Amino acid sequence: MKYNMSIFKTMTLVFSFLLGQTVAFGAYAEGLKVAVAGNFYKPLLQIAAQYHQDTGHRLLISTGSTGKLYAQIRNGAPFEFFMAADQVRPSQLVAEGMALADSQFTYAQGRLVLWSNQNNLVDQQGKVLNNFQLPYLAISNPKTAPYGAASVTVLKNLGLYQQLQPKLVEGQSVGQTFQQVSSGAAPLGFVALSQVYVDGEISHGSAWIVPSDLYQAIKQDAVILKKGEGNPQAKAFLSYLQTPPIQALIKSFGYQVNE
Structure with a gap:
């Protein structure tokens, strides 16, 4: 299996545009x-x-599913x-x-939400899943x-997995x-709260924030990779993530953080 450089290049160009200038890929500087x-x-x-x-x-920045990035x-x-979006792969x-073992830490705990781009489709108790x-x-x-693993756990805990399994459509991340869901290709789906959460509320559409007792806590760990061991920016960014202003920013997206 070879690493798909096209994904990385695309994300690099996107972020470069957001910063307003081209970023070269290579040296630590x-x-x-x-x-x-x-x-x-x-x-x-x-x-x-x-x-x-x-x-x-x-x-x-390059993004994808945790499992694909791990591979x-x-x-x-x-x-x-x-x-990562878990603790297992790090x-x-x-x-x-x-x-590097001494660099691994939990930077956020994610929350799952059942969301639709349609305003009145998802009710506050998630009973729409019975439809x-x-x-x-x-x-x-x-x-x-x-x-995705958390979504399956929720459906099983609700006793709905067997009935809904034939209707499931999977994204790679x-x-x-x-x-x-945003495009309307699927009327609703399980996504991360951070994707639809702005200033303390659901930004648009309709949603059910899944109770945390229906799935195992999604603790998300960060780690410095061996390829970054000699890059001083890696340790600097690790420390930066743990500063109070950045922890507050993470929390504003609906994540739980270590206080």
Whole structure:
């Protein structure tokens, strides 16, 4: 399996545009190469802009499902810093000698939401899931995306998995699942709260914030990869993520943080 450089190049160009100028890919002075789970892509863009403003340093961002990014790292992708949507893959990379054990920490705890782009489709208790006439229900791939695994757990705990399984459509990441629902390709789906949460409320559409007792806590860990061991920006960014202003910013997207 070879690393797909087209995805990385696309994300690099997107972020370069957001910063207003082209970013070269390569030397440490030009930026820290960060792989981030799809649910945290939007918050990381804001963090990256603030980080650049505060320090003059840039982040070169690539996003995808945690499982896919993990596979790319193991196959030689040039990432230096990994922000996963679980604790398992960062721990595996540490065990495999591909990440620094003393750098691993939980930067956020994610929350799952059942969301529709339609204003009145999803009720506050999620009873819409009992409507078996719905054509599709979008989730992210439970094998590679922690939010997808959490979605399956919720459906099983509600006793609805068998009935709804034929209607499930899977995105490769929670970012892709969000696009499926946002575009109307699927009427509703399970996504990350951070994708639809602005200033303390759901930004648009209709949603049910899934009670946390219906799925295992989505604790998201970051870790410095071996390829970033010699880059001073890696440790600097690790510390930056743990500062009170950045923790407050993360919390504003609907995540729980260590207080």
